[in-house]
Amino acid sequence: MSLLKVRFNRWSHLFLPLSVLVILLLINLIKGVDYFKITMVNGVFYGNIPNILFGAAELVILSIGMTLVTAAACGQDISIGESGAISSAIFVQYVLNAGEVTIWTILAGFLLSCVAGMLIGAFNGTLVSYFNVQPMVATLILFLGGRSIAFIIDGKVSPILANPISNQIGTFIPGVPIQTPIILTVVFIVLVAVVLKTTNLRLYVEAVGVNPSAARLNGINPKKIIFLTFLIMGVCSAVAGFLAVNKAGRHDSVNLLKFIMMDAILAVALGGNSLAGGKFSITGSIIGAYTIEVLNRTLLRLEVNPEAIKAFKAVFIIILMVIASPVVRAFARKLLDKAKTIVTGDSVRQTGALDEAVVSMTDSSGKEE
Amino acid sequence: MKRLTRVGLLLLGVVFVLSTVCGMVAAEELIRVGIVNLPPEESGYRQANVEDMSRVFSRENGYDAKQTNTADVNEQMAAAMGYIRDGVDYLLISAAHASGWDDALLAAKRAGVRVILFDRAIDTDPSNYEAALLSDMHYEGQLATDWVLNNVPEPINLILIRGQLGSAAEIGRSAPVLNAAQEGKLNLVWDGTGGDTWSLEEARKVVEAAIAAGKDFNVIYAQNDGMAQGAVQALEAAGISHGKNGKVKIIGFDFNRFALRNVQAGYWDADVQCNPRQAAQIDQWIKSGNIPAGIVYQEEIILDTDTIIDEHIENYGINPDPGKGVITR
Numbered sequence: 001m002s003l004l005k006v007r008f009n010r011w012s013h014l015f016l017p018l019s020v021l022v023i024l025l026l027i028n029l030i031k032g033v034d035y036f037k038i039t040m041v042n043g044v045f046y047g048n049i050p051n052i053l054f055g056a057a058e059l060v061i062l063s064i065g066m067t068l069v070t071a072a073a074c075g076q077d078i079s080i081g082e083s084g085a086i087s088s089a090i091f092v093q094y095v096l097n098a099g100e101v102t103i104w105t106i107l108a109g110f111l112l113s114c115v116a117g118m119l120i121g122a123f124n125g126t127l128v129s130y131f132n133v134q135p136m137v138a139t140l141i142l143f144l145g146g147r148s149i150a151f152i153i154d155g156k157v158s159p160i161l162a163n164p165i166s167n168q169i170g171t172f173i174p175g176v177p178i179q180t181p182i183i184l185t186v187v188f189i190v191l192v193a194v195v196l197k198t199t200n201l202r203l204y205v206e207a208v209g210v211n212p213s214a215a216r217l218n219g220i221n222p223k224k225i226i227f228l229t230f231l232i233m234g235v236c237s238a239v240a241g242f243l244a245v246n247k248a249g250r251h252d253s254v255n256l257l258k259f260i261m262m263d264a265i266l267a268v269a270l271g272g273n274s275l276a277g278g279k280f281s282i283t284g285s286i287i288g289a290y291t292i293e294v295l296n297r298t299l300l301r302l303e304v305n306p307e308a309i310k311a312f313k314a315v316f317i318i319i320l321m322v323i324a325s326p327v328v329r330a331f332a333r334k335l336l337d338k339a340k341t342i343v344t345g346d347s348v349r350q351t352g353a354l355d356e357a358v359v360s361m362t363d364s365s366g367k368e369e
Numbered sequence: 370m371k372r373l374t375r376v377g378l379l380l381l382g383v384v385f386v387l388s389t390v391c392g393m394v395a396a397e398e399l400i401r402v403g404i405v406n407l408p409p410e411e412s413g414y415r416q417a418n419v420e421d422m423s424r425v426f427s428r429e430n431g432y433d434a435k436q437t438n439t440a441d442v443n444e445q446m447a448a449a450m451g452y453i454r455d456g457v458d459y460l461l462i463s464a465a466h467a468s469g470w471d472d473a474l475l476a477a478k479r480a481g482v483r484v485i486l487f488d489r490a491i492d493t494d495p496s497n498y499e500a501a502l503l504s505d506m507h508y509e510g511q512l513a514t515d516w517v518l519n520n521v522p523e524p525i526n527l528i529l530i531r532g533q534l535g536s537a538a539e540i541g542r543s544a545p546v547l548n549a550a551q552e553g554k555l556n557l558v559w560d561g562t563g564g565d566t567w568s569l570e571e572a573r574k575v576v577e578a579a580i581a582a583g584k585d586f587n588v589i590y591a592q593n594d595g596m597a598q599g600a601v602q603a604l605e606a607a608g609i610s611h612g613k614n615g616k617v618k619i620i621g622f623d624f625n626r627f628a629l630r631n632v633q634a635g636y637w638d639a640d641v642q643c644n645p646r647q648a649a650q651i652d653q654w655i656k657s658g659n660i661p662a663g664i665v666y667q668e669e670i671i672l673d674t675d676t677i678i679d680e681h682i683e684n685y686g687i688n689p690d691p692g693k694g695v696i697t698r
Contacts, residue, residue: 032582041608051577051606055570151410158413160627160691167698171606179606247602248569249697250627252595254412255566300578306562307534 013272016329017287020270020320024294031301044172044179048297056293057181058084058240061188062260063267063289065236067280068229071209072222073128074277075135076265077233081257082146083120084241087113087234089153091242092161092251101163114238121234125227143261150253160250170246181243188239192282202280205229209277263292270320291320399433400655402426403452403482405445405462408438413625417687418463418488418645425648431656442466449473453480459655463488474498485660487647489537495663500654502647505666506541509641512671513590513620514545516639518554520673521588521618525555528579530572530591530600531562538643542592542622558584563596572596576603588618594628597621597637598697605698612636613674626686627697632677636696639673642685 028035028048038047062080069077091113098105120142127138172179196202204225207215212222240260245251269275270291271284295316304312322328404426409419419438426434435457437448442465452460453476460482464470467490474497477484486501517525529546532539539562550557559582561575572591579586580603589604589611591597597619604611611617613635621628622641631637644667654660672681682690691697 041606044606046607048581051574051581054606055574148408148410156409156416157689158625159689160695160697162627162691162695162697171602171698248595249598252569254410255568255595258566258568297574297578300561300574301581303559303582306531306560309562 013281014284014287016323016332017271017284017291020323021287021291021294023323024291024298028294028298028301040177042172043175044177050179050182052290052293052297053182053185054179055297056290057185058244058257059260059263059267059293060185060286060289061236061240061243062257062264063271063285064189064192064282065229065233066261066264066268067271067273067282067285068205069135069233070265070268070273070275071277071280072205072229073135073226074209075128076261076268076275077124077139077230078136078261078265079120079124079139079142079146080233080237080240080264081260082142082150083117083124083234083237084244084257084260085150085251085253086120086142086146086153086241087117087238088241088245088256089150089251089253090116091238092159092245093153093155095161095163095166096159101165103165106165106169110238110242113242114235117234117236117238117241118231119234120237121230121232122227124233125230128230129223129226147253150251150256154251154253158250158252158254161245162249166246167249169243170249181247184239184243189286196282201228206279210279264289266317267292295320398431399428400431400459401455401457402432402434402459402461402655403449403455403457404434404436405449405452405460405464406436406438407440407463407465411440413688414623414643414645418647421646421648422461425652430652440465442469446470446473450476453477453482456480457482460484461651462486462491464491465489467492471497483660485651485654487651488645490664499660500662501664502650503664503666504643504669506538507544508541508666509622509643509669510542510545512669513542513622513639513641514549516671516673517546517588517590517618517620518549520638525588526558526584526586527555527588527590528559528576528584528586528600529557529561530575530589530596531560532567532592532596533565534562538622539592546590555588558586563591563593563599567593567596569595569599569602572599573603576600577607580607580609587616588620590620592622594621594623594625594640597628598631601631601637602698612638624686625688626682626690627688629672629677629682629686630691630693631696632672632674633682634694634696635674636698639671641671642669644669644685645687 035048038045038049040046066077066080091109094109094112095101095105098109124139124142127133128135169180176183204215204220207218207220208222208225215222240257244257248256265275267288268285270288271281271286273280273284295313299309299312404422406419406422407415409416422436426432435452437445439445439448445465446469449460449462450473460477462484463486470491471493474484474493478497484498486498488503490501490503491498517527527546529543531543546557549555559575559579563569563571576589589597589600591600601611601619604617609617611619619637620639620641621637622643624640624642628637628640632640647667650667679693
């Protein structure tokens with residue numbers, strides 16, 4: 001019983017993001033029962049669910065980085081789309097200048113773009129951690145200037161990435177039934193999970209986010225931790241840029257990952273994370289990211305007029321945010337408790353008897369030994 | 370130190386952009402021109418446009434030209450006023466915003482500066498400028514719609530993917546399709562948009578939604594090349610044939626070279642020109658002294674798999690050429 005309770009408490013913060021997602025899925029199911037239908041096309045799974053997983057790949061990766069930045073720096077990085085555009089521009093230039101394109105050129109270009117992403121993260125991180133600039137103000141610099149930089153790296157045009165390997169990264173590898181961006185997203189999530197499990201990153205980030213002074217007194221350098229989260233954000237941006245540019249097959253510095261920071265911040269908030277920093281849940285943010293993707297597609301599925309689609313999205317988001325807000329959450333908990341007491345009120349004796357039976361059973365088994 | 374170098378690099382970038390704007394020495398025998406344009410990083414179209422302006426209005430060609438490229442309409446007006454004070458002969462404007470230009474235009478009139486608008490119209494009395502050389506978005510839409518009506522077998526079931534709602538390009542390119550639908554010449558089975566960024570991803574989602582809803586369609590009318598590309602990606606993933614020998618006909622706009630190569634390869638079906646190269650025409654007007662009055666529309670064309678040739682791609686295309694036979698998926 002208590003173990004179950006511990007487990008429930010550990011996952012209870014996911015209850016609301018999940019419930020929001022479930023509501024959206026239900027709406028989709030009501031619209032048409034074939035929503036979860038998956039078929040095979042050219043040896044690859046095809047259907048609404050694969051489409052959602054495919055479409056949300058970049059957003060999921062960016063929302064992971066955004067969660068960490070939000071938790072430690074108590075603010076948001078609004079230049080993620082631009083840093084993705086810059087790092088992917090470097091990737092594209094490397095690949096185009098490499099001559100023959102092999103898997104190794106792509107890999108080298110990818111690593112190079114990750115380094116570029118980390119440099120951008122270091123720039124933002126330095127401003128935020130060592131110069132105490134507000135994160136949103138610090139990242140505003142690249143938000144405004146980043147696309148021009150990417151444009152210049154591109155040689156003032158939008159270069160084409162029409163090689164078969166890029167195409168396979170953006171679509172699917174023959175013989176593999178799942179689209180490559182989905183696989184790469186999963187790999188990235190697993191990597192992040194491993195890092196969080198094997199290091200003290202979570203503890204340090206949360207400590208810094210909750211109270212930097214207390215963290216410093218306990219031997220954690222808040223500046224370093226905040227800087228580190230921006231570095232990770234840079235890597236996330238580079239990976240997202242890599243996925244986006246391979247999906248698109250050409251580098252459009254103007255529109256690549258444009259305004260995606262809005263959705264990433266929203267994903268963090270929908271995931272039940274406080275935008276003022278502190279404790280965080282990456283699982284929540286990932287669910288939030290998928291929720292946003294599902295929301296976008298739900299509006300299309302409901303055949304909302306294109307003129308009205310933004311207004312509808314805004315209304316939906318307000319409703320979702322209210323559902324996911326602490327006030328409603330507290331209210332729901334109170335309601336749940338009340339319901340529990342009403343239900344358990346007249347079944348107290350039954351459970352009491354059950355507990356006794358369990359105790360006696362364990363007792364007897366203990367005796368036998 | 371790290372920060373300093375980075376700030377330095379950033380400043381360098383800014384200086385680089387600014388330096389393209391400056392650098393002028395007045396010479397009496399040259400025609401003095403002030404060009405107020407949008408920044409090249411706005412789009413592939415604008416890049417080609419700015420490049421074309423710089424190429425034609427050069428010193429070798431007999432011009433002393435100054436260019437201001439900014440997306441901020443107030444900065445544009447300030448730049449226009451500056452050019453008028455400098456006493457330029459001609460003022461060429463592509464306005465970031467269509468309204469609020471009356472003061473600047475009247476100042477030009479009083480100073481005897483002749484104003485020619487290019488690419489974008491301004492909401493003002495036609496007497497406030499000499500001529501305007503524009504792309505007729507409605508005509509472009511009509512070209513595409515006529516192509517659909519003539520080349521797609523009945524019944525025509527069309528998916529419309531609009532650009533930024535309310536923009537001149539979106540309104541112009543949508544109207545002929547909507548008219549044809551109203552007259553019953555074609556069925557509009559899905560009406561979507563790529564949003565404010567004319568987004569490839571959004572276009573893809575629109576087509577995915579149409580497929581998921583079980584719609585039967587045989588034309589995708591995407592109002593720019595990026596969105597057409599996104600739409601085709603959705604078809605590819607769903608295993609629906611398209612292009613010259615396929616079920617679904619694909620139409621894009623803007624003449625990106627990758628799009629024209631896709632048309633040439635029969636991967637798409639048609640593309641409509643949106644010509645960013647107005648400079649040569651304006652140059653001819655100025656040199657001949659014969660400037661027409663009012664709005665003049667550029668002549669623009671549609672190319673399909675049968676009519677397209679390499680010279681079109683070379684001369685009329687924008688952005689890099691992926692090479693003959695290369696398909697951009």
